[in-house]
Amino acid sequence: MSTVEAGRFGVFGGRYVPETLIPALDELDAAFDEAMADETFRAELDGLLENYVGRPSPLSDAPRLSKRVGAQVYLKREDLNHTGAHKINNTVGQALLARRMGKLRIIAETGAGQHGVATATICARFGLDCTVYMGEEDIRRQELNVYRMKLLGAKVVPVTSGTRTLKDATSEAIRDWVTNVGDSYYIIGSVVGPAPYPRMVRDFQSIIGREAKSQMMERAGRLPKTVVACVGGGSNAMGIFHPFVEDRDVELVGVEAAGRGLDSGEHAASLQRGEPGVLHGALSYLLQDEDGQVHPAHSISAGLDYPGVGPEHSFLKDSGRAEYVAISDDDALKGLQLLSRLEGIIPALETAHAIAWVDANRERWSPDDAVLICVSGRGDKDVAQLTTLGLTAQ
């Protein structure tokens, strides 16, 4: 009998998928645990993270932002990874696992295109066949990343169903997987989906928090008072939170997208405005109407534009261990400008939500407090969109 009910975070998570996928999830679960217990696998993973991704990523101090906030702000620089975001930490791990399992065809979904690019990149590196599903709306918003994926040899399949964004791309990737489950491996891009994905993606991403923790100890001689990260599906946040969860004095803050306002009905704040429900294989907070239909999300940043959220965040929220807040589209734009001008770092629009929240909550900290922000990605991918929004460079 399979261990389907394992892989829960409190009541959240699980495996709400078509029966066809259950044996594949059992196989994946076992293969992941085996791989992580295997020295050779870990050495290969560490080697790639160091020599291909460019880890460890730096921890930058942020003197001018620190002055403005009135606390010691530290930036964990996932924007400096190869391909420009944290997403590659996960795709390197999962692609290695796929290869070990003998699955040479890779499927992925993407929203902003960062996960798609990170998947296409590692597939090129390993010579794996790569198909990326992307909503038509996101293809329009993130042209540059579509071009990058194609340049890397991936097939980008436009998804025209539903809202034509990340949620529909994810559904389409799952349909592909159900159809080609024998020879294909689905590299999911966040801590979402059926077990074991949320745990597996968290473990691959927790390199962010492990490094940041030792860098903080080395540089500041103490743990941060607050750790802040943006939350779409929640992988960069889980990655930086996870190694701090047992450090009860460290506050964990996840910043969701408030879009046009938390009460506008046009946002992506699943944890703050959603109700528990089932989407893409897991029970978690979900934007939905009273009939259980999924409510489309909205965010200026394609990477946060998702109506669901990883089940472990739902657990951290309900248990009170993490706090979830939200930042609007407009404030995120200001956050992007702020970090650009004060620190010479143009963050991704997703990351900009975390920056903006710290700036808006300066009264929380005293000058000696350390605040650790996950800079999940760089903003190059967003420049074309910013110019169409009329955001002046002045």
Place this chain on the structure above:
Amino acid sequence: MASTSTTISSNVDETFAALRQKKKRALVGYLTAGFPDAARSIECLRALDEGGADIIELGVPFSDPIADGPVIQASSQRALELGMTLERTLEIASAAKLRAPIVLFSYLNPVIAGGPDILERAAAAGVSGILLTDLPVGSDSAREEWLSSGPLSFIRLVAPTTPVERMAEIARHGSGFVYLISRLGVTGARTTAPEGLTETVGRLRSATKLPICAGFGISTAEQAKHVSQLADGSVVGSALVSAAAVSPESVSRLTQELRTAIDS
């Protein structure tokens, strides 16, 4: 773990008992509730019923149907745009007054949103069974227990990838019949016969005494006839939904063709 199947005989059980007596195979037809609109949905259901379907699967439209191919996806999206809900699906079930037992075909989320009395309300609307595409056996014992102890037959699914020990486990936790997904993939018409179906049905037979109905990708009379030689019933979905997009008469014609082929 969820409790074993209910022993009270249901409409679904009676239907299969009657078919067995007549040495006939079942025609199971699927239609999406509220497609192409609420009124025509009822007409199409009646056409399916009168055309000779033994069991009618009534699809509850869901915004994110991960187990469905393009035809059922599009029909669900259209039905939702026109305001279809689980509540209205029950109204359709009740208004249609069908001879054949109705099995709700749904994703879990709308059923959870329906509240704790949804199964009783569905039964009161004349629904006999329920099948959930995304609640595999062992995935959520509390909800599975709720479903298997309720008033509806709880139809579970078996896939071509399911190992034989798990087949037995699945069958033990279901009632009515076992829905055998006949091929890897999502719902939708295919031109070829499902590969390896003989072997899969054979394995499933060794694991359960429940009737076996095979579906996914069965669209023509010829395919239905082939499947009927192996399983106790054939499920036809997307082809009927495509017919419903044209007219109730098309549903009627296709149903009769399928019926004739299965009985021949």
